[in-house]
Amino acid sequence: MPTRALSLCLCVTLAACGAADPTSTQQGLGSDGGPLPGADVGSHPTVAPVGQPAKYATTVVSFTLGDGGGYGQDQLPSIIQGPPHGGGCCYGSTDVLSLGNGGEVVLGFESEIVDGDGPDFIVFENAFEIANDPKNVFTELGEVSVSEDGVTWTTFACDPKSGPPSYGDCAGWRPVFATPDSPVDLGSSAKAGGDGFDLAAIGVKKAKFVRIRDLRSDRPAQQGMAGFDLDAVAVLHW
Ligand SMILES: [Ca+2]
Ligand SMILES: [Ca+2]
Numbered sequence: 392m393p394t395r396a397l398s399l400c401l402c403v404t405l406a407a408c409g410a411a412d413p414t415s416t417q418q419g420l421g422s423d424g425g426p427l428p429g430a431d432v433g434s435h436p437t438v439a440p441v442g443q444p445a446k447y448a449t450t451v452v453s454f455t456l457g458d459g460g461g462y463g464q465d466q467l468p469s470i471i472q473g474p475p476h477g478g479g480c481c482y483g484s485t486d487v488l489s490l491g492n493g494g495e496v497v498l499g500f501e502s503e504i505v506d507g508d509g510p511d512f513i514v515f516e517n518a519f520e521i522a523n524d525p526k527n528v529f530t531e532l533g534e535v536s537v538s539e540d541g542v543t544w545t546t547f548a549c550d551p552k553s554g555p556p557s558y559g560d561c562a563g564w565r566p567v568f569a570t571p572d573s574p575v576d577l578g579s580s581a582k583a584g585g586d587g588f589d590l591a592a593i594g595v596k597k598a599k600f601v602r603i604r605d606l607r608s609d610r611p612a613q614q615g616m617a618g619f620d621l622d623a624v625a626v627l628h629w
Pocket of ligand 2: 517
């Protein structure tokens with residue numbers, strides 16, 4: 392296959408745009424090795440109390456386009472910000488960024504993700520049940536990693552061969568139910584659908600960046616929609 396990877400480094404948080412060194416955005420770090428402007432989350436992380444709205448990814452630190460992807464790229468960063476546009480059990484949202492086969496995206500947040508009870512963040516793809524069969528889901532899996540500095544990453548265990556129907560700590564296999572009109576409720580986040588990740592599962596206390604890598608499910612796709620389709624990432628604990 393020809394190499395079609397295209398690296399796009401984006402400065403998308405309003406506070407960061409115009410202020411960040413463009414060379415620094417390529418690694419998600421400032422010249423001093425610290426996080427980008429806008430990625431700073433304060434020095435006293437807390438676990439959000441139930442009753443507050445969830446938070447969502449704010450920044451695309453980098454995007455490396457994989458084969459056959461790119462759908463939604465012209466709408467970055469807004470297309471991956473805010474709540475997901477879930478289609479329920481059996482319909483995949485098109486309000487997504489398609490990474491392409493082997494593509495990768497790194498996201499930043501206004502608040503650091505911290506380890507609270509249970510899942511700490513949710514990745515929303517656009518998986519959907521085929522013919523209303525929960526054991527037959529159209530999946531395009533992604534590997535999820537987290538980092539505090541944008542350099543050293545800790546990766547959740549994800550084996551595409553572990554399913555179907557369950558793919559453990561891979562992203563991209565659970566349908567999405569939350570929408571902008573019915574966003575993620577911290578008191579009942581399981582109802583939102585999507586793939587939840589618990590920092591405790593990988594021995595991590597906090598994270599500033601989330602990286603998603605498409606795992607080349609190589610599902611048939613057209614119009615740049617190949618690979619993992621990122622709708623949104625919600626933070627449950629910060
Ligand atoms: Ca947790
Ligand atoms: Ca998909």
